[in-house]
Amino acid sequence: MKKLKRSNDAKISGVCGGIAEYMNLDPTVVRLGTVALAVFTAVIPVGISYMIAMAVMPESEV
Template sequence: MKKLKRSNDAKISGVCGGIAEYINVDPTVVRLGTVALALFTAVFPVGLAYIIALAVMPEDGV
């Protein structure tokens, strides 16, 4: 089973790249989905989830 971890394919911190790698999707799709979700939910919930994922997800290669 693959582990969820931050990716080296990073624009900010690699969270979206890591999620995309885990679910075998292009990272751009995950990034666009994250932005769209943030716009429709007033940014705070998605921002909080992103910060939590940043703290919890290990870096790639660890």
Template structure:
């Protein structure tokens, strides 16, 4: 079963966008650009609050997956 985790290998701040990109198998830069554009169009607060909530809700990967690079 496929699970969404914070990225440990492709993160700029907390790994939210990297984790979303890994989950959907897309380029993390594309996810970051979409997130920035949506944040700008929501006058900033919506995207920032959503990022903070995602950072708190999305779990870190289990230790065995971190070592294996899965």
């Protein structure tokens, strides 16, 4: 089973890239989805979730 890890394909901290690798998706799609979700939920919930993911997800070994 794959583990969810932050990616080396990072724009900010690798959270969206890591989620994209885990789900076999294009990182751009995940990033756009994150931005759309942030716009529609007034940014704060997504920002808090992103910061928690940044703290909890381990770094990639590669």
